[in-house]
Amino acid sequence: MGKNRKLKEAKVKEIEEKMKKANSIVFARYQGLTVEEDTKLRKNLREAGIEYKVYKNTLSKLAAKKLGFDEVEDAFSGPISTAFGYDDPAAPARILNDFSKDHKVLELKGGVIDGKVFDKDKIQKLASIPPRDVLIAKLLGSLKAPLSKFVYLLNAVEEKRKSEEKQESQES
Structure with a gap:
């Protein structure tokens, strides 16, 4: 087995573990954010205890598929970031949604909350919960x-x- 394949399998395993551990996962298209804006977003998420990562879409799709989140595949078009929430299930959606109000290039794409796949509209509704x-x-x-x-x-x-x-x- 090639070294590259082993690295990819390890990364899929890492993503899969984060998805299992998180009670909420939100996917967002981030293309167009400046470095300053991205840094600010990451800071907001980190302060709320949310892990924010960018993975290759193919690796994220493989991890999601292994966990039975097949419907989430539609969210992976273009550059996608992933926010993993471990405490408040609505926090990642709320923070990303609030940030997207001032930064129109950030777009919520969907997510998984407590093992259930949510589309963009449901994630935005979840974001409105205080x-x-x-x-x-x-x-x-x-x-x-x-x-x-x-x-x-x-x-x-x-x-x-x-x-x-x-x-x-x-x-x-």
């Missing part, structure tokens, strides 16, 4: 509001009772 901590804060806020009103009501009842007692004691 981060986990924002969702938790909204939930806590919605739980806190009725409790706050209830506490306010109890305090008002208590103060009214005290003022009535005070009034009664002054009258007697």
